[in-house]
Each structure stands twice: as structure tokens, then as C-alpha cells.
Amino acid sequence: xxxxxxxxxxxxxxxxxxxxxxxxxxxxxxxxxxxxxxxxxxxxxxxxxxxxxxxxxxxxxxxxxxxxxxxxxxxxxxxxxxxxxxxxxxxxxxxxxxxxxxxxxxxxxxxxxxxxxxxxxxxxxxxxxxxxxxxxxxxxxxxxxxxxxxxxxxxxxxxxxxxxxxxxxxxxxxxxxxxxxxxxxxxxxxxxxxxxxxxxxxxxxxxxxxxxxxxxxxxxxxxxxxxxxxxxxxxxxxxxxxxxxxxxxxxxxxxxxxxxxxxxxxxxxxxxxxxxxxxxxxxxxxxxxxxxxxxxx
Amino acid sequence: xxxxxxxxxxxxxxxxxxxxxxxxxxxxxxxxxxxxxxxxxxxxxxxxxxxxxxxxxxxxxxxxxxxxxxxxxxxxxxxxxxxxxxxxxxxxxxxxxxxxxxxxxxxxxxxxxxxxxxxxxxxxxxxxxxxxxxxxxxxxxxxxxxxxxxxxxxxxxxxxxxxxxxxxxxxxxxxxxxxxxxxxxxxxxxxxxxxxxxxxxxxxxxxxxxxxxxxxxxxxxxxxxxxxxxxxxxxxxxxxxxxxxxxxxxxxxxxxxxxxxxxxxxxxxxxxxxxxxxxxxx
Numbered sequence: 013x014x015x016x017x018x019x020x021x022x023x024x025x026x027x028x029x030x031x032x033x034x035x036x037x038x039x040x041x042x043x044x045x046x047x048x049x050x051x052x053x054x055x056x057x058x059x060x061x062x063x064x065x066x067x068x069x070x071x072x073x074x075x076x077x078x079x080x081x082x083x084x085x086x087x088x089x090x091x092x093x094x095x096x097x098x099x100x101x102x103x104x105x106x107x108x109x110x111x112x113x114x115x116x117x118x119x120x121x122x123x124x125x126x127x128x129x130x131x132x133x134x135x136x137x138x139x140x141x142x143x144x145x146x147x148x149x150x151x152x153x154x155x156x157x158x159x160x161x162x163x164x165x166x167x168x169x170x171x172x173x174x175x176x177x178x179x180x181x182x183x184x185x186x187x188x189x190x191x192x193x194x195x196x197x198x199x200x201x202x203x204x205x206x207x208x209x210x211x212x213x214x215x216x217x218x219x220x221x222x223x224x225x226x227x228x229x230x231x232x233x234x235x236x237x238x239x240x241x242x243x244x245x246x247x248x249x250x251x252x253x254x255x256x257x258x259x260x261x262x263x264x265x266x267x268x269x270x271x272x273x274x275x276x277x278x279x280x281x282x283x284x285x286x287x288x289x290x291x292x293x294x295x296x297x298x299x300x301x302x303x304x305x306x307x308x309x
Numbered sequence: 310x311x312x313x314x315x316x317x318x319x320x321x322x323x324x325x326x327x328x329x330x331x332x333x334x335x336x337x338x339x340x341x342x343x344x345x346x347x348x349x350x351x352x353x354x355x356x357x358x359x360x361x362x363x364x365x366x367x368x369x370x371x372x373x374x375x376x377x378x379x380x381x382x383x384x385x386x387x388x389x390x391x392x393x394x395x396x397x398x399x400x401x402x403x404x405x406x407x408x409x410x411x412x413x414x415x416x417x418x419x420x421x422x423x424x425x426x427x428x429x430x431x432x433x434x435x436x437x438x439x440x441x442x443x444x445x446x447x448x449x450x451x452x453x454x455x456x457x458x459x460x461x462x463x464x465x466x467x468x469x470x471x472x473x474x475x476x477x478x479x480x481x482x483x484x485x486x487x488x489x490x491x492x493x494x495x496x497x498x499x500x501x502x503x504x505x506x507x508x509x510x511x512x513x514x515x516x517x518x519x520x521x522x523x524x525x526x527x528x529x530x531x532x533x534x535x536x537x538x539x540x541x542x543x544x545x546x547x548x549x550x551x552x553x554x555x556x557x558x559x560x561x562x563x564x565x566x567x568x569x570x571x572x573x574x575x576x577x578x579x580x581x582x583x584x585x586x587x588x589x590x591x
Contacts, residue, residue: 023492027406028407031403034463038438041437042434042435043433045437046433046434112326119581121336127580132566135562147339181335193585235588241430249523285433
């Protein structure tokens, strides 16, 4: 290309600088600034911002609610990973390997909740769990299991597990598609070879499908973990607001409550730093645990 | 022998279909039920919460539209979605093009920086962002929210657009540059039209994201005349605890979901592909 160095750099600056300034101002600066805020006691009014060193972090360690929020977050992570991966894998295998005519229909339906708003999902499921009108309790009564009926979201022991089902319901489609993409890339000849060797369908699944779609499984698990740790508070906020009696608070919803409801912005930022560190650590550990040499036959 | 085997196969097929059919019902029934509920009166919702409405009346929609200011929040959501989606493109296309096609030092690093933005929990940044918007007079302002939305989708958009631009043959740009076309015109007249498919995918994904978004709107908007649809629905939902205006709530849920259903019906494959690609970044 015939253009001077100066022209090239002007064009480059035109392409990169405005976008980067926006990204720096609205993403990078707030993140680092959040780190900085965590060393202050601050209720939002600019005059009473007081540097208190690590005091927020000491409060964090002593705060009896914090360990529960962490446990709740990881409870959601683990149950979602197990629930979504098992169902998504089952559906992905069924829709690719079993030559079902109406497979595209299932694919389209199962994916749809992935693009629904969390608000709509949350309110819909709040209604499904409604103690008087809800589908769950009506269903249990219909089956003659009245004793099992309970105010699901109002029960301290059941509120958090009740949040798992909507999350799985809303998440499965995407991971099913990712796994289907992986299975579609596995050459038919492996299955033919396995069949000649006398492997039944179950053995084929364990020995052929699973190892060969391992990269997709790994990405799916990581993605579920990241999106849950970074976003589980949204469904919590919509469905329970952290209640009853803090039994469903996750780290993010507790941050919201501390910062934007009780105006402890410094302490809120400290919780944010904890979320950042925990989610980065979790991803690193997971990447180490899930490493497995690429299988090639 | 032949007959026996096919019976076994039929049974196997039915067995495998059962979970598929059950999950289809689990997905579709609540959504259908939400539509049905939006046509029922409150009394009927109590009497017959899960069945077909006795008569279809539109009172709930009228109520939501006029008494609960859904009209204003639909308008706000449309503005935020449109401005956010356009702004994302204006910022993402030049950067994606430069990262993919121009050799400069640090291009890999810049790309990594943007893409890692997809993995960072932004909730920490929302506290300082709140005060930043306040200083810029953009707090409780739908244009401020649109800017925040646009920047939040930059990592995803740059990621998908770079991979898309990399599939365009270089020769077209080179010959245009030979003919004396400036790089700005190459970007605008050659690269942008050729990556239109990628741009459409990214825009649909971003638009759905902005239309649905709830939490940033909750933090950055305060007065009810600025509420987006998600906030208005959340408000109606918390009101309904006392007013029992469930029908109105369902009508507003339907208003929120219909545009998404229409987009999904038209662009189903694009959306599915865009989302899976966005997730497979490792």
C-alpha cells in the first residue's frame, strides 16, 4: 500500500484512540478505582471520604454474612454445572446421534430461554413457585403430595435450591448447542470403527464422544462458572432480593445491598474486590484441573 | 427377527423422545401461560391460574400502557437499545479492523485486553461508574445508560467482528488502495459492507442484550420517567404484591418478550451462532 508512515499512524489513531478512551473511562478506570475505593469509608457524599487502610477488609473477614454469600455462590456454581452439563450433554447426544426427524424443533425451543430477560425469567418462576397459585405446589397436590408443598422462595432452607432450576432452565440451550458443535466435528469413522469393535452405544459415548468433545466440555464448564460468579446476583435480586433472612444472598447481591441500599460504598467496593479475586482464582484452578491432553486417534 | 428389531427401535425412539418432549413442555408451557395470563382478569387468575382464559380481553394491556407508564418505558428501552447498538458499532468496527488488518506493535496485547473484559466481573466497577456518571451529569439519564451499555458490549463485539473481518479477502482492500482510495474510505466503502453479516449478528445480539438488561439500569436510573422496560416490570411486580394486579404484570411481561420472540423467529440461526461463538473464546 502506498501511504506514508504518518498517514498510517493517523489512520491507526483514528481507529483505535476514541474507542480506547471510551473503554478506559467506562471500564478500566472504574475497575481500578473500585480497588482504590475499598480502602475508604465512604457514604457517597464527597466530603466524608475517609482513608481507613485495610479496615474494610477486616470488616469483610469478620462479617458473618460473607462466608454464607460465598457458599451460596459456589452452591449455585456446582449445581448449575452438574445440572446443565448432564442435561445439555444428554440432549446434544440425542439430537445429533439418534436421527430424530424433529431435532431442529427441539434445538430452537431449548435455546429460546437463553435470550429471555432475567427479569422475565425471574418473575415467571416466582409465579411458578407461588405458594397458592404456583405450578409446583398445584402439581404436588395433584400428585397427592400435599405435604411437600411449601412456600418455596419464602422458606430459608428451600429458597436457594429453588433458584437453581430457573438458572438451568434458562441456560441449557447454549451449552447444548456448543456440545452439538463439538459432536458434529467428530468424524463418523470413529463411531464406525467402534461399532466394528463391538462397542455398544454407551461405550461409544464414554470412549469416543466424551474424550473428543472434551474441549467443548471444558469451555462450557468454565463459561458456566464465570457467568455464575459474575452474574448470579441478577436472578437473586429479581426473585428473592437476598431474602428470606439473607438465606439467598450471593456476593453480588450483598455488594448491591451494602453499596446502593445502605450507602457503604467503600465496603461495597471491598466485596467487589473479593468477587474479582475469587472468580479469577476459580478460573485459574479450574483451568488447571480441566487440562487434559487433546485426544487424537 | 426383522419385526422384533423394529419394535425395539420404536420403543427406544419413544423412550428417548420422552425427555425431549418433557423439556419442550417445561420450556414452552410457562411462556404460553404468561401469554394466557395476560388476557385474564385478576379474579380469573385466582380462580383458574393455569388454564385457558374464559374470554380474551385486552384490559390488562390498556391498564399497563396507561396506568403503569409502560408506554414511556417502552420508548426509553427503544432509545437505549438503538443508541447503544449504534454506538457499539461505531466504536467496535474501526478497532476490530485495525487489530485484524494493520500491523502495529501491541495489537495482540490490545486484543487480549479487550477480550479479557468479557471475563472480568464488572460489578466492582459499577460503584465508581455510578459516581463517574454523576460527575458527568449522566446519572439517571438514558443516554448515559446507552453509553455504559455500548462500552460493556465492546469486548464481545470486537471479538466477533475481528474474527469476521479476518475472513474477508485482503485483495479487495489492496486493489482499492492501489486505485488511490484512502484507508478511511476503504474501511467505510469496502470493509463495512463486506462484513455486513457479522455486523448484523453482533447488532442483534447487542440489541437483545440491551433490551433485556436489568441490573445496570437498576443502579444507574432512579426516577420512574427514565425507567427502561425491565425496571418498569420489576416495579409492577413489586407493586403486585399489594395490588394483586397480576394480569397487568403478565401483560407487561408479554410486551417485553414479544420483540425478542420476533427477532428470534427471523434470526434464529444467527443468534444461536453468535452466542456460541461469543462463548467459545477459551
